[in-house]
Amino acid sequence: QVQLQQWGAGLLKPSETLSLICGVYGGPFSDYYWSWIRQPPGKGLEWIGEISHSGSTNYNPSLKSRVTISVDTSKNQFSLKLSSVTAADTAVYYCASRALWRSDYWGQGTLVTVSS
């Protein structure tokens, strides 16, 4: 059973860089694509981007200029960096898996608040 555990800073000031890490436990890291998704308070889900175990990435075009997703296969971890954050980036951030066309495993979510 795959489990995702995520962590990172929960309070940022405008213009800082958001940084989150997601650890993958109990499953073959190379069998999946790994995604980040966010959800502003009271709103719907927004896909941020995805990375394969080999490092191939796809990003949401609306965020692409500010997003970097990377992978560390030696630690079975992947990470998210979002630069130049504003209050509009305040959200719960989730990491999640994708195997072909199904996404069964999600992290617990991390609330990131951007406030001066």
Next chain:
Amino acid sequence: NFMLTQPHSVSESPGKTVTISCTGSSGSIASNFVQWFQQRPGRAPTNVIYEDNQRPSGVPDRFSGSIDTSSNSASLTISGLRTEDEADYYCQSYDSSNWVFGGGTKLTVL
């Protein structure tokens, strides 16, 4: 850009059947697989349907998914509604290699 449109909310009584629609904005909804996620307050989403109509293990057969090409829409049907089914439901598909989510539907079980 490809978009998925869901009703903002639906409500039904326990024991009844409810269907939540998810309409594609362009192209054919059948061109890419659709997933459905259930999200209870304060919790991460969980997958209840993948590949249009497949249920992950542990999801009761009261949940079913379908595709209707005539209306370019996907649907999630929940039969024998229980109070525990009250949640937000999101459809999700793909635009090229990018995930696309519907806006979500709040299901109230009265």
